[in-house]
Amino acid sequence: xxxxxxxxxxxxxxxxxxxxxxxxxxxxxxxxxxxxxxxxxxxxxxxxxxxxxxxxxxxxxxxxxxxxxxxxxxxxxxxxxxxxxxxxxxxxxxxxxxxxxxxxxxxxxxxxxxxxxx
Amino acid sequence: xxxxxxxxxxxxxxxxxxxxxxxxxxxxxxxxxxxxxxxxxxxxxxxxxxxxxxxxxxxxxxxxxxxxxxxxxxxxxxxxxxxxxxxxxxxxxxxxxxxxxxxxxxxxx
Numbered sequence: 001x002x003x004x005x006x007x008x009x010x011x012x013x014x015x016x017x018x019x020x021x022x023x024x025x026x027x028x029x030x031x032x033x034x035x036x037x038x039x040x041x042x043x044x045x046x047x048x049x050x051x052x053x054x055x056x057x058x059x060x061x062x063x064x065x066x067x068x069x070x071x072x073x074x075x076x077x078x079x080x081x082x083x084x085x086x087x088x089x090x091x092x093x094x095x096x097x098x099x100x101x102x103x104x105x106x107x108x109x110x111x112x113x114x115x116x117x118x
Numbered sequence: 119x120x121x122x123x124x125x126x127x128x129x130x131x132x133x134x135x136x137x138x139x140x141x142x143x144x145x146x147x148x149x150x151x152x153x154x155x156x157x158x159x160x161x162x163x164x165x166x167x168x169x170x171x172x173x174x175x176x177x178x179x180x181x182x183x184x185x186x187x188x189x190x191x192x193x194x195x196x197x198x199x200x201x202x203x204x205x206x207x208x209x210x211x212x213x214x215x216x217x218x219x220x221x222x223x224x225x226x227x
Contacts, residue, residue, distance in 0.1 A: 037216065044202075044219075044221040045161065045204050045206075045221070047215065047216030102166055102208065103207070103215070104163055104166040104167070104206070105161075105216075106166070106172065109160065111160055
């Protein structure tokens with residue numbers, strides 16, 4: 001059974017940093033691209049970042065470029081999102097999602113809540 | 119990059135057919151995917167590659183994509199289908215790999 005489990009969310013002050021983790025199991029992690037998708041309270045889904053299977057390529061939404069860094073450790077079946085210079089508008093549930101054949105996200109984690117507030 | 123436009127809300131009576139659209143110029147040239155999200159839950163993929171259904175998704179869910187409009191169709195709507203629905207494309211030609219529509223709230227009357 002495919003499982004994605006996020007962790008690392010919490011309350012942080014504006015300007016602070018946080019590192020999210022996503023632990024994967026139930027599939028061959030190192031052949032899939034992975035993604036982070038977020039959802040602000042009461043709002044829609046927003047793609048945040050993607051990383052290719054061997055970390056050769058990374059992509060970011062304009063809203064986080066230069067502040068967030070996506071990475072992965074295939075030996076640990078995990079991906080990460082380092083979030084720096086956090087802003088109030090980064091407050092959201094952050095989901096880890098697996099990329100599939102046509103660019104769809106076929107499996108999602110349960111999400112981890114990040115709250116940026118003073 | 120793409121901007122996917124969905125209606126804010128769609129209402130339908132039980133047993134009827136719901137259609138949710140996703141519009142963008144020439145979206146027919148892209149693979150469109152659809153997600154269902156219920157309150158407090160993670161999104162669930164219900165249609166991928168325009169019209170394919172993942173295992174476990176009822177046949178009542180179908181999709182089409184042509185020209186400037188992609189459509190998610192839910193036949194014989196049930197109360198349990200009430201949820202937010204999002205379309206998504208993978209924009210391979212830009213650095214913005216994932217693009218979501220704004221979402222549509224489906225209300226079952």
